[in-house]
Amino acid sequence: MSESRYCEVADLAHAREQLSEIRHHIHKHPELSYQEANTAELVAQKLKAWGYAVTRNIGGHGVVGSLKAGTSARTVGVRADMDALPIHEQTGLAYASIHDGTMHACGHDGHTTVLLGAAQQLAKTRNFDGTVHLIFQPAEEAGSDSGAVRMIADGLFERFPCEAIFGLHNHPGVAAGTFGFRSGALMAxxxxxxxxxxxxxxxxxxxxxxxxxxxxxxxxxxxxxxxxxxxxxxxxxxxxxxxxxxxxxxxxxxxxxxxxxxxxxxxxxxxxxxxxxxxxxxxxxxxxxxxxxxxxxxxSGYPVLVNSEAETEFARKVAEELVGPERVIAPFPPIAGSEDFAYYLQERPGCFVRLGNGEGRPMLHNARYDFNDDNLTVGAAFWTRLVERFLSEARA
Structure with a gap:
């Protein structure tokens, strides 16, 4: 399959308005860790409508959407987190949280929407050969006994085999649409x-x-x-x-x-x-x-997040193909924040990616933070292209 046949950002331009509406709805109705029932239901309904095999209530409110195309036995997983934080929103946005003391101050509303955008595009084109498992995880912000721990304990990788797993987090202070990669220890x-x-x-x-x-x-x-x-x-x-x-x-x-x-x-x-x-x-x-x-x-909280070298290099190449090397930072500096995606990387090889949320914008866990909607289509295109490439190449 030629490189030109893989997803481009322009392929998602038609979905920009729809993805913004989804993201704003999730932002307006945030749910704390272990309480993501409505967000999980929204995700499950979208996936089901697009033809995914949907499994609910994994490790709590976790949802996995599985889609197979072609005949290959290859598999890949992509994860997004869904929970909000106990912070009183001060953005003044039209779609600001309607729940006092709860807001999406870390961008999980955006992460979920980006993966939903990829889910729709992958279902539409089925331009891959194998099975993709889209993992929508609760309780990333829990600090301990988190959604990742619970989903793994609930047989995530036994029920939904993944040769590799990938995840993404937005990064304020870096230009929107810019990707960051680092193999080895990325987060503390x-x-x-x-x-x-x-x-x-x-x-x-x-x-x-x-x-x-x-x-x-x-x-x-x-x-x-x-x-x-x-x-x-x-x-x-x-x-x-x-x-x-x-x-x-x-x-x-x-x-x-x-x-x-x-x-x-x-x-x-x-x-x-x-x-x-x-x-x-x-x-x-x-x-x-x-x-x-x-x-x-x-x-003891989350362990060190350690990206595997081969998967990080693969994801970096996908980003460079998609947005150009000038919008890719590698190696990205280590981050003193922590992330429960680290538990997945203890079980399977993979890569956790940073995506710039814009320069001069409020930082994570800030009452004035908001996910940058400019990232919705570029993020969805990245996940789509990554899945297409991963499930269309010969195993190394």
């Missing part, structure tokens, strides 16, 4: 640590009769900064951020306890292990040095 592992410091409360005028947990917590916060600078190889990347420090209720009272919560990010299993070991040891030793005690709840 993210763990959450909660520390409760038990001191001894007392009068602010008699600190010698108390054990001040605010002082202990402050010492811990400062000491934590030494871990990345002194325990992690300077050639490696790691982040420890204390995002919450709560203690006390009055200026003249030394409180009984204090609670710290931190986010810990890393790009390799070895560094991740070092960070946990050092955080545990440092917190305990600092607390003991002041006569206090500390309880640590170390919650």
């Amino acid at each position: 592992a993210c763990d959450t640590v909660k520390v409760r410091i038990a001191g001894r409360g007392g009068h602010a005028a008699r600190p010698h009769l108390a054990i001040d947990p605010v002082l202990v917590g402050s010492s811990i916060v400062m000491a934590l900064q030494s871990i990345v600078s002194r325990n992690v190889d300077p050639n490696e990347a790691a982040v420890i951020t204390v995002g919450s420090f709560r203690s006390g209720f009055a200026p003249n009272v030394i409180p009984e306890d204090a609670v710290l919560e931190m986010s810990v990010r890393s790009f390799s299993p070895a560094v991740r292990e070092t960070l946990e070991k050092r955080i545990r040891a440092l917190v305990q030793s600092q607390a003991e040095a002041y006569g206090a005690s500390a309880e640590i709840d170390y919650i």
Whole structure:
């Protein structure tokens, strides 16, 4: 099959208005993790109308649409996430969220719509030889026990075999329609640590009769900064951020306890292990040095997202064919954010792609964020072309 017969962005121009309407509807009716029933039903109905074999309720509200063309036994999976965030929208858009405190601040409405656009085009042309599984996943934002974990546990890859799996996320700050690729570690592992410091409360005028947990917590916060600078190889990347420090209720009272919560990010299993070991040891030793005690709840989150080399190179070539090398960034810089697509990549080879959402636009998880509709057709064309190419080439 010649390259010219694969999908081009212009092939999706007719669908722009329809895809915008779908995306705006999803944006207006956001659903939090584990609650995506209406979004999943919309997806399932669209897929069914286009001729897909549709399976619902995989790992919760997960939906898989499967389509076979030709006679090949080859298979490929493409995933989009569907859930929203607990953020009160401040965009002022005509299609802004109607649910107070819930909005699509990460672009999952766009990811879902882009894959639906590809689904419609693939069903229309059937320009491939094999089976494509389109995976619409709930609960990516959960942080732990996420939609990816639940779908895999529910037999995703046994029920819907995939030689490789691909996913995509928009990236504010990069020009719309620009693709980013990086083989190896692209996104960080993210763990959450909660520390409760038990001191001894007392009068602010008699600190010698108390054990001040605010002082202990402050010492811990400062000491934590030494871990990345002194325990992690300077050639490696790691982040420890204390995002919450709560203690006390009055200026003249030394409180009984204090609670710290931190986010810990890393790009390799070895560094991740070092960070946990050092955080545990440092917190305990600092607390003991002041006569206090500390309880640590170390919650493992998403692992490092590691793109496989061959699939990343393949996806990069597809993007260069589609939009030209001038709109492809490779290698894309590592990202300290985390993503549960990492669990799929532990099971199957694949690639997670970044797609620019526009320069100067609000960042992800911002109350003024909105997915860029200019990406709907280019994203749908990319997925269509990738599936066509993957399922039309001889196995390496």
